[in-house]
Amino acid sequence: MTEGLDRQGRFAVVVVYNGLKRELQVEPHESMASVTERAISLFEVSEQRHLLALFDTNNREFTDLSESAAQAGLHAGEVLVLRQSQVRGG
Amino acid sequence: VIRVAQEHVGQSLDMFLACGRRESECVNYWLADQDATDVCQVVHPTHSGSRGGYAVDGGWLNGFFLDLAERGLRAVAQIHTHPGAELRHSWIDDEFVLVPSPNFVSIVVPDFGQGGPHPETWSVQVLTAAGLWVPDPGAVRWM
Numbered sequence: 001m002t003e004g005l006d007r008q009g010r011f012a013v014v015v016v017y018n019g020l021k022r023e024l025q026v027e028p029h030e031s032m033a034s035v036t037e038r039a040i041s042l043f044e045v046s047e048q049r050h051l052l053a054l055f056d057t058n059n060r061e062f063t064d065l066s067e068s069a070a071q072a073g074l075h076a077g078e079v080l081v082l083r084q085s086q087v088r089g090g
Numbered sequence: 091v092i093r094v095a096q097e098h099v100g101q102s103l104d105m106f107l108a109c110g111r112r113e114s115e116c117v118n119y120w121l122a123d124q125d126a127t128d129v130c131q132v133v134h135p136t137h138s139g140s141r142g143g144y145a146v147d148g149g150w151l152n153g154f155f156l157d158l159a160e161r162g163l164r165a166v167a168q169i170h171t172h173p174g175a176e177l178r179h180s181w182i183d184d185e186f187v188l189v190p191s192p193n194f195v196s197i198v199v200p201d202f203g204q205g206g207p208h209p210e211t212w213s214v215q216v217l218t219a220a221g222l223w224v225p226d227p228g229a230v231r232w233m
Contacts, residue, residue: 019158
């Protein structure tokens with residue numbers, strides 16, 4: 001079996017949001033829209049959450065939500081940051 | 091209820107004056123241990139600023155959240171300045187908050203923070219689970 005994958009081919013990533021860390025099991029063929037939605041659901045977030053997005057540790061945003069997790073390059077043990085795509089005030 | 095010491099309030103005001111120079115908005119974040127509500131540190135993000143607003147650098151945000159996780163901390167409040175006496179959140183303040191989670195606190199300080207440490211003249215708002223901001227002066231205990 002490939003390292004980090006279970007019998008169904010799933011693997012775990014770590015999602016960080018405001019200093020909190022949660023593990024998320026990901027299916028390689030799962031869309032990034034689904035991964036993002038499930039990542040948000042790991043944390044207590046208010047209803048207006050459409051601006052939250054996933055980023056890798058190099059600050060690359062996963063913008064193509066139609067891609068699969070495998071196409072997006074997610075891998076076992078990867079750390080993802082869940083944050084607002086923009087933070088500003090006025 | 092978050093509790094903040096005068097020392098941390100003073101640090102924020104000092105940063106507002108040094109960074110905003112009485113002519114542009116500035117923002118700070120107040121940190122606490124993940125299981126606590128006492129403010130233990132003030133952070134000044136990398137951001138742009140103008141008389142009409144501010145924008146925090148995305149790369150800084152990424153590193154900030156990762157650093158918080160390393161250190162077992164979380165942001166419990168944001169505090170930012172407005173140019174005049176207006177204390178209400180703009181729609182941008184509402185939408186683009188650092189942490190869109192229930193009970194996150196947002197404090198608005200008027201006049202670019204030139205008025206000194208007088209929290210009674212500031213606005214304190216709290217985000218609800220429904221995504222609404224509601225005034226709640228009791229959400230911060232000034233120590």
